[in-house]
Amino acid sequence: MSMVYPKIGSVIVGNDSEISYMLIQANQVPSRSLCFFFPGASYSFDKPYLYYSTMLFLSRQIDLVHVHAAYGQENTDFCNESFTKRSTRISIDMQAVVAQVLDKHEYDHVFFLGKSLGTVPITCGLLKEPRFARSSAILLTPLLTEYVFHTDLLTLSQPVFLVSGTADHYFSQGVVDQIAASKPNIQLHLPQNAKHSLDIGFNVDDSLQVLQSVMDELARFLDKQID
Numbered sequence: 001m002s003m004v005y006p007k008i009g010s011v012i013v014g015n016d017s018e019i020s021y022m023l024i025q026a027n028q029v030p031s032r033s034l035c036f037f038f039p040g041a042s043y044s045f046d047k048p049y050l051y052y053s054t055m056l057f058l059s060r061q062i063d064l065v066h067v068h069a070a071y072g073q074e075n076t077d078f079c080n081e082s083f084t085k086r087s088t089r090i091s092i093d094m095q096a097v098v099a100q101v102l103d104k105h106e107y108d109h110v111f112f113l114g115k116s117l118g119t120v121p122i123t124c125g126l127l128k129e130p131r132f133a134r135s136s137a138i139l140l141t142p143l144l145t146e147y148v149f150h151t152d153l154l155t156l157s158q159p160v161f162l163v164s165g166t167a168d169h170y171f172s173q174g175v176v177d178q179i180a181a182s183k184p185n186i187q188l189h190l191p192q193n194a195k196h197s198l199d200i201g202f203n204v205d206d207s208l209q210v211l212q213s214v215m216d217e218l219a220r221f222l223d224k225q226i227d
Contacts, residue, residue, distance in 0.1 A: 004024050004025065004026065004058060005024070005025040005026075005027070005028055006022050006023065006024050006025075007022070007023040007024075007025070008020065008021075008022055008023075009021050009022075009023060009100065009101070011093075011096050011097050011100050013092070013093040013096050014089065014092065014093065019067065019068065019069050019093060019096075019097055020068045021065050021066060021067045021068060021097055021101070022065070022066045022068070023063065023064070023065050023101065024054075024058070024063065024064040024065070024066065025063045026057075026058045026061045026062060026063055027061065030063060030105050030107070031061050031062055031063040031107070032107060032108040032109065033060075033061075033062045033063065033107055033108060033109040033110070033111065033226060034062065034063045034064070034065065034101075034102075034107040034109075034110055034111070035057050035062055035063070035064050035065070035110070035111035035112065035113055036064075036065045036067060036094075036097075036098055036101075036110070036111070036112050036113070037050060037053070037054070037064060037065065037066050037067060037113050037114075037118075038067050038069070038094060038112070038113070038114040038115070038117075038118030038119070038121060038122065039066075039067070039068075039069075039114075039115055039118050040114075040115040040116030040117050040118050040141075041071050041116065041117045043115045043116060043118075043197075045066050048211055049115060049140055049198060049211070049214065050115060052211070052215055053113060053138070053140075053215075053218065054066075056215060056218060056219055056222065057111075057113075057222070060222055060223075060226060062111070062222075062226070063107070065097070065101055067094065067097050069090070069093065069094070071086075071090060071117055083146050083148055083149075084148055086120070087120050087124045087125075087146075087148055087149070088124075090117070090120055090121050090125075091120065091121040091124050091125025091126070092125070093121070094121035094125065094126065095121070095125055095126060095129075098126060109134070109135070109136070109225065109226065110132060110135045111135065111136050111137070111138065111222075111225070112126055112127070112132075112135060112136075112137045112138070113137070113138040113140070114137075114138070114139060114140065114142070115140040115141060116140070116141050116142070116143065116170075116196065117143070119139040119140070119141075119142040119143065119149075120143065120149060122137050122139065123137075123139065123142065123149055123152050123153050123156065124148065124149060124152045127156050127158055128152070132158070133157075133158065134158070135158055136158060136159045136160070136161075136221075136225045137156075137158060137159070137160045137161070138160075138161045138163075138218060138221070139153075139160060139161070139162045139163070140163050140198075140214075141163065141164055141165065141168055141170065141196050141197075141198065142162060142164065142170065143170045144164060144170050144171060144172040144175045144176070145169075145170050145171075145172050145175075146170075150172065150175045150178075153175075153179075153186075154175075154178060154179070154182070154183065156183075156185065156186070157185055158185065159185055159187075159221075159224075159225060160185060160186040160187065161187045161189070161217065161218060161221040162179070162186055162187065162188055162189070163189045163190075163191070163198070163214055163217075164176070164188075164189075164190055165190070165191045165192075165193070165194025165195055165196070165198050165210075166190055166191070166192050166193060166194065167193050167194055167195045167200075168194065168195055168196045169195075169196060170196060171190075176188060176190065187217075187221060189213070189214060189217045191210040191213065191214070193206075194207075194210050198210050198211070198214065
């Protein structure tokens with residue numbers, strides 16, 4: 001990616017741990033819109049869905065914040081906690097990052113994008129805040145089987161684009177049916193036979209078609225929000 005303007009920052013959170021982030025401006029001056037990116041436990045920013053989402057947002061002149069938080073398998077204390085405790089902890093940490101960034105510059109519209117575990121602070125924390133009542137969210141492979149997560153998800157009123165493969169171990173047909181029946185603000189995109197990585201086995205052509213379909217739908221979702 002060329003002609004972007006990155007700035008590095010960090011926040012001290014609970015237990016004196018540090019979370020770093022990179023603010024990427026689409027231009028030399030701040031945009032009117034900003035999106036916070038929260039990766040999954042083992043899904044980094046150079047992997048396809050975050051890499052191409054980054055390109056898509058920058059093409060719409062939307063600034064980005066890539067948040068680098070380590071909640072993977074190597075963090076045994078975190079992994080051994082209940083989902084409720086993990087949800088609370090990661091939500092508080094990400095709220096601290098968001099607050100620091102927005103204290104420095106106010107944006108007209110704030111987006112949130114998360115992959116897997118990165119969808120938790122969006123659904124269970126940030127979108128509950130009154131200041132984000134007019135925000136929008138992109139949830140890639142969210143943890144639909146977790147009761148705390150899908151209960152909070154069903155209370156949201158903001159525009160949400162939700163992607164979940166039907167072969168994802170976190171996919172829940174029951175939750176999807178509830179969303180389809182009662183949550184017109186949540187746009188569902190459910191690639192058939194796609195796993196948690198949104199790949200379809202080792203089938204390259206089918207997996208690339210899923211990637212293209214997600215980016216196409218995400219582009220349409222973004223364009224509706226920034227009109």
